[in-house]
Amino acid sequence: MQETLEKTRAMVHHLAAVNEILEKNGNDPSRLIPILQEVQEVYKYLSKDVISYVATSLDVPVAHVYGVATFYAHFSLNPKGKHIFRLCDGTACHVKKSMGLLEAIYKKLGLSDEKRTTDDLLFTVEIVNCLGACGLAPVIVVDGEVHGQATPEQVEKIIDEITAAAPKPPPRNPKTSNEGNHIR
Ligand code: FES
DSSP states (O other), rough: OOOHHHHHHHHHHHHHHHHHHHHHHOOOOGGGGHHHHHHHHSSSSSOOOHHHHHHHTTOOHHHHHHHHHHSTTTSSSOOSSSSSEEEESSSSHHHHHHHHHHHHHHHHHHHHOOOOOOOOOOOEEEEEEESGGGGGGGEEETTTEOSSSSSHHHHHHHHOOOOHOOOOOOOOOOOOTTTTOOOO
């Protein structure tokens, strides 16, 4: 019950932000791409619910919105982490061992080629092509900030700093928790 309530609240919050974006774009179907871009900027990805809602609001088939969302590599249908690591694997960065950086990130965060976002949605790793800064190879961009001649140690330090600054889930209060209590 509580879980359903939480889900409903989350959905209402989602739709309020989507409504704002739709209104700003005049509910104009020809502005579908900028609408999806703005929605993704807010949520970091396009959920099934949001895609259906955008389609209904613009009075276009859901399949059309899916088609656009899957055609452009820029759009993601899977949740992304709050902090995005974009690792360049262009030729210059590859030669300078960009894959060593990737391995260090995977190991530190428990990620792999199949799983590029942490379960707590704090980190996502993406592999991109040449970022145009080959002189600084290997290059990694963390939340928009370019780090050149990056080493595994540097990247691990960045991860540690982000993790340390991230808000921790509140500790459970044993006085208010009924877990393990028996009502007589
Ligand atoms: S190959 Fe990485 S910046 Fe060009």
